[in-house]
Amino acid sequence: MTGFGGVKSVVVVGLGMTGLSVVKHLLRQPEALIVKVIDTRETPPGQDQLPEHVELYSGGWQQDWLLEADLIVTNPGIALASHQLQPAIKKGTPVVGDIELFAWAVTAPVIAITGSNGKSTVTDLTGEMANAAGVKTAVGGNIGFAALDLLEQEAELYVLELSSFQLETTSSLKLKAAAFLNLSEDHMDRYQGMADYRQAKLRIFDNADVCIVNRDDKETYPDIKGKTVKSFGFDEGNYGCVIQNGVSYLAIDSTPIIAADELGLVGKHNIANSLVAIALLDAVGIKVASTLEILRTYNGLTHRCQVVADNKGIRWVNDSKATNVASTLAALSGLKIDGKLHLLVGGVGKGADFSELSPALHDLNLMMYCFGEDGDQFLSLDPRSQQCQTMDEAIENLFPTLAEGDMVMLSPACASFDQYANFMARGDAFTQLARQYSTES
Structure with a gap:
């Protein structure tokens, strides 16, 4: 299925920003579609923005609607294996996500990025570089704007961050280039294991002209x-x-492009992120030379290794x-600190194994503070x-112990x-606390 042919009734599962973008997109179609929305939350975000004629069922599931629908568009947070969706799937009803609807509608070239880590930085950086090169570029997907909302912009190129959840319900997205950055344990509460998680990520390559992979992570290579x-x-x-004259350069086929120490981003992982952005733009014919100033000035995403306060020789990093x-x-990795690292960890662990952190912690002068639902799982990693x-x-607790x-x-x-x-919201709360405490004597 690659369009709305024969579709009369559509049920959107999950509201919020993505769900609203789906509803708006469906109502823009020339076909007179009957659109209904299901959200298990009692007061789903965005319900006040729903058109009056779009019926909403909130606080649970409405199986009759699912079974009567010609098409179901589900939120990425809801697994296809969900027992509530299974009766409709067994009946043969197509179940897609917003990215699949985007694939049916988009006419300009698209590049996309997935991976366990770094994909937001690569997506944002690639968009900034493309715009700097004079190519009108829209950026979104799993970052910033919902993909379907991007279609309302006049764009010559789309750059999408795609999660494994989004890729599960996407089958016809044609990509000029796609990057799979890395694979590490995540979302084990959703997947049956790493192989299952990897297969979801690999779907990004199904209709890609160029596949960009990590030489140090063979799991990113297409099957x-x-x-x-x-x-x-x-x-x-x-x-x-x-390396030339003792200086490390980022390079294309051994031809130096820019010195590593000129990058606005710091850290070895950001050299890799910059290389991916260069590779993606190269794949769509954008000259890297016209983007170098962005590589020199780009300083990353909010909430990703962001210094939010620096006072009295003490840095607070969100x-x-x-x-x-x-x-x-x-x-x-490669963190350089004159004094002690006060590391805050914890929250919802999603079934992860935290033991991999232990060796990295051992080599640092630190104190670790473990909070939230799964905070206790970190305590055994380090006696400090x-x-x-x-x-x-x-x-x-940590504030009275801080030193320059x-x-x-x-x-x-x-x-x-x-x-x-x-x-x-967690990062914003930390930033507020950091700025409050960093100004105290």
Whole structure:
């Protein structure tokens, strides 16, 4: 199915920003579609913005609607394996997501990025570089704007961040280039194991002209033979790094492009992120030379290794976007601190194994503060750990011990929804506390 042919009744499962974008898109279609919305929340966000003629069932499921629908458009947070969807699926009703609807409608070229970590930075950076090159580019998907809302912009290129959840319900998205950055344990409460999680991610390559993979992570390579594959890594091959006169450069096929120490982003993982952005733009014919100033000035996303306060020699770093172990490991890699690291971790662990953090913690001068629903799972990783109920309590406890040269870093390795609406709200709360405490004597 690649369009609305024969479809009269559509049920949208899940409201919020994405659900609203779906409803608006459906109502713009030339076909006179009957659109209904189901949301299990009693008062779903966005219900006040629904047109009056769109019927809403909230606070549970409405199986009759699902069974009567010609098409179901589901929120990425709802797994296809959900028993509520299964009767309609067994009946043969197509179940898609907003990205599949985007695929049916889009006419300009699209590039997309997935991976366990780094995809938001790569997506945002790629969009900034493309716009700097004079290509009118719209950026969204799993970051910023819902994909369907991007169609209302006049764009010559679309850059999408795609999660494994979104890819599960996407089958016909044609991509000029697609990148699979890395694979590490995440969402094990949704998937049967790492192989299942990987297969969801690999769907990004199904209709991609160029597949961009990580040379240091063979799990990112497509299983399908005959694909055009380009790779990135820290050696000289393809998109990589070269050393000339003692200086490390990012390079294309061993030709230097920009010195690593000129990048606005810091850290080894951000050299990789920059290489992917270069590879994606190269794949769609955008000259990298016209984007170098962005690489020099771009300083990253809010909530990702962001210094939010720096006073009296003490830095406060908001890395709330680190919602899994690999992301926190990336933040800790190569960290240079004159004093002590006060690390805040915890939240909802999503079934993850946190033991991988232990070696990285061992080499740091730190104190770890473990809060939230699964905070107690971190205590055994390092003897220099303290359990707290909340992030506020953790900061209240650590503040009297701070000294010049110290760093306070929120890099939780967990989701936020036990105590916050999302990782942004958690990061905003940390930022507010950081600025409050950093000005106190």
